[in-house]
Amino acid sequence: MNSLSAVRSVLNKLGASSSKLSRQISTMVKTKKFIYAKAFQGEPKETDFELIEEELPDLKDGEVLSEALYHSVDPYMRPYMARYPVGVTMIGGQIAKVIESKNVAYPVGSTIFGQFGWQTHTIFNPSEHTDPIQSYVLPSFGKHPSSLGLGVLGMPGNTAYFGFLGICQPKAGEVVAVTGAAGAVGILVGQIAKLKGCKVIGFAGSDEKCAWLKNELGFDHVINYKTENVSKALRTAAPEGVDCYFDNVGGQISSQIIQQMKDYGRIAVCGSISSYNLDVKDMPQVPILQPIFVFKQLKMEGFLVWRYADRWMEGIKQMSQWVDSGKIKYHETTTDGFENLPKALIDMLRGGNTGKAIVRSSL
Amino acid sequence: MNSLSAVRSVLNKLGASSSKLSRQISTMVKTKKFIYAKAFQGEPKETDFELIEEELPDLKDGEVLSEALYHSVDPYMRPYMARYPVGVTMIGGQIAKVIESKNVAYPVGSTIFGQFGWQTHTIFNPSEHTDPIQSYVLPSFGKHPSSLGLGVLGMPGNTAYFGFLGICQPKAGEVVAVTGAAGAVGILVGQIAKLKGCKVIGFAGSDEKCAWLKNELGFDHVINYKTENVSKALRTAAPEGVDCYFDNVGGQISSQIIQQMKDYGRIAVCGSISSYNLDVKDMPQVPILQPIFVFKQLKMEGFLVWRYADRWMEGIKQMSQWVDSGKIKYHETTTDGFENLPKALIDMLRGGNTGKAIVRSSL
Structure with a gap:
């Protein structure tokens, strides 16, 4: 002051x-x-x-x-x-x-x-x-x-808490992929997924971020999307496929991950940061997703965290408890x-x- | 015999x-x-x-x-x-x-x-x-x-009944778009939507089909996707946007329709017939959908009708009643x-x- x-x-x-x-x-x-x-x-x-x-x-x-x-x-x-x-x-x-x-x-x-x-x-x-x-x-x-x-005790925390748990509905033992994994929301989604007993695969843009996610936050697998072949690396990390995908970045990488989803996979689309600086006419082109949506019976939902405004303090309270107990860093x-x-x-x-x-x- | x-x-x-x-x-x-x-x-x-x-x-x-x-x-x-x-x-x-x-x-x-x-x-x-x-x-x-x-009293009937009502959750007064509108499932989705008090826009591949959908089945608007500019025609038919989209065909047209969905729009992906004859490497390329999924908070779910196997006769019974009473042709x-x-x-x-x-x- x-x-x-x-x-x-x-x-x-x-x-x-x-x-x-x-x-x-x-x-x-x-x-x-x-x-x-x-x-x-x-x-x-x-x-x-x-x-x-x-x-x-x-x-x-x-x-x-x-x-x-x-x-x-x-x-x-x-x-x-x-x-x-x-x-x-x-x-x-x-x-x-x-x-x-x-x-x-x-x-x-x-x-x-x-x-x-x-x-x-x-x-x-x-x-x-x-x-x-x-x-x-x-x-x-x-x-x-x-x-x-x-x-963690505000908008990004509630984005992870409500968006991931509400839309992805993760179950123990399931495989969770998260892009923008080292970002404000991504680090929380990955940690909540671990709390729920899931296997977590994070995508980030540098080896430093990847190492930190694995060593400090306990992600099971990390993939540097800038240097690795995403499809191949994901197949190695999750040969059984992906149950839940929390998408922060959009773009080509999203399509590559969706192609490796399991039956009844759930996708929460939180953001599309990879295209935010692009003009509408310059959006990346990807193969249509409808065939895999039908045959794998996938569900994808986009959301803005404001939809949870009336439950805001519930999210902050839960995240506070996890932060206090050291379960969420x-x-x-x-x-x-x-x-x-x-x-x-x-x-x-x-x-x-x-x-x-x-x-x-x-x- | x-x-x-x-x-x-x-x-x-x-x-x-x-x-x-x-x-x-x-x-x-x-x-x-x-x-x-x-x-x-x-x-x-x-x-x-x-x-x-x-x-x-x-x-x-x-x-x-x-x-x-x-x-x-x-x-x-x-x-x-x-x-x-x-x-x-x-x-x-x-x-x-x-x-x-x-x-x-x-x-x-x-x-x-x-x-x-x-x-x-x-x-x-x-x-x-x-x-x-x-x-x-x-x-x-x-x-x-x-x-x-x-x-109508079998697989396509149940596809329309369970898939449209279950995934799109249409409400009276909402705008429903359906592709493959003149097909086995499409004609039923459109009619169920009308029964539920929705405004129905059908996409089909010939003027004859379009005229029949409008005159015989009571679709509110029909668009010949082979001869019309789909985006423009849809904007005219539904200037307020689309609440529910029942997708039978996939392809570019799906992306064009999704771009005109309203907030909280729901998309049931039933089929992707436009790409069934294509090799995986020849899939049509479309701009990524993530940005509109986030900002309009859209939900899209693919399904196979077999998931409703344990409720099969419930669907047939309801469709029978509608057929008997002349509500579904x-x-x-x-x-x-x-x-x-x-x-x-x-x-x-x-x-x-x-x-x-x-x-x-x-x-």
Whole structure:
């Protein structure tokens, strides 16, 4: 917390009697924010973003002022921005500290998650949120850092928990394949699969990532899709075929894995990161999948984790228990400095991260 | 029933006392059968089959002798034969009459379904069947011909009933697309969808088929995929998008339809007839589907109707009620003569049929 926040915090505790002074100080609050300045074409570029500063108004009744601690960079940001006009604040989740509040549900000092975008300070009114997970006060993470609220104890954690268990319905002894295995979601899917008694095969893009998945996280087999023949390596790792496939990346590799599914195999399509930087007309071409879908009676379902919004805290609670008991390990790739958000996003889309990619907002 | 059958039938009614004479006559029974003589390459050819005659042995206790009335030719036969060695009897279902029986469950004169392959006469022991729908005595079809046991009141009927309702889960007011709409299964899926209050869009390969689907079966929109721009025509027919897609044909057209699905759309993959004559290395290439699966949260499931074997009679009963009440219309494309089975199969794979393709076994 910086010195302004500290003053603000003290003032806030003094309550209504300090409101006049508080308002005077509030007029001095500025937020830094990244504007989506140029529509992405291919890989995002740093020049697609513009960093600006804006003064924030006084808080109204019911409103909260928060200051960002950690920002999330996630694969979904690349395709989602196609829906937004140039000029909006860049989207994204953040962990923030409440530094001023006129809302009893968000007391000053509390640590929150907010879908506030790439900005350092945010004024919001929780009662105006139509989305139940637009913002929420984080439950206690015990000895773990609050940044986990962007990873294993947040959206990626729930993506793995609900998406994998709900769609793949894995059973003990089954074979689970996961692509993007060293990413924020992939490392969790693999570990949950191990918890459920499955044999886990992870696909990642470097020997270092592969070694780490095997040695640190206990994956049974790892395949470097950049250097190995995927079909051949998978046949060796799982001669009996694949029961569940959790797909984070899409592309040719997905078709190669699907061709080795067993009867009644289940595929959860979580992401398609391999094609996010491509124009629609440049999508990779693959042989049609219908024949194998019929004869192996496969099931494939795409999902967005927001569909589980009404069960959000159930997922976080279960993942917390697994993290606390050491059954699930987490890993973060941290970039320092709010100004480095564009670079961190670009790097993550290139596969530069292991585990969850976050940006620490050193103000 | 021919004269030999008639004699056989009378003898059978006389019971054990006629067993000696029955056996003497039994030794005279011959079956005609088509052997899978050359492995299919591309489109099946008449020379891939060999017509032979074989003498049948006497019936043993528990056995039944049947004589074919109608044979089925179905799309699945093309890909399934890849699993069989050259030299086997060609596979397929048939409607037959029991002409001799040493099994009380299959009395002489009863009309049965049997998965007996392309042969005119079959000796079988129902108690040795491991598959519950390998053979069964047909329930009464009332005024309708027994050939329906190969179509609306048999495998294609159950394919439409269980596959469409079970996998697509259509709701009143939803938009349903079906390819191979004029085929044995397609005409039933479209009509069931109409019964459920859906808007139905059918894809077929000729203007005649399209007109018939619209005028006779009440499809809301029909698209001739051979002459129309499928994407454009579908956008006009269903500007709001597609909720359920029942896919009989696979190929490029499937990808075009999937690109116009609504959020949470459901796809039942029943067949992939457009690629059955192609070698694996010649499969059509299509853009990857993962991005739309994620962002529209689509679900796609392939199925083989045999998975519903334990509910088989439930499907036939429901379809019978709909046929009896005129809510479901059926249509057959009939070829005369057992000898014409190869030609009928080839023609059906070319889309020559409307509704169910059958062969009447004029002995």
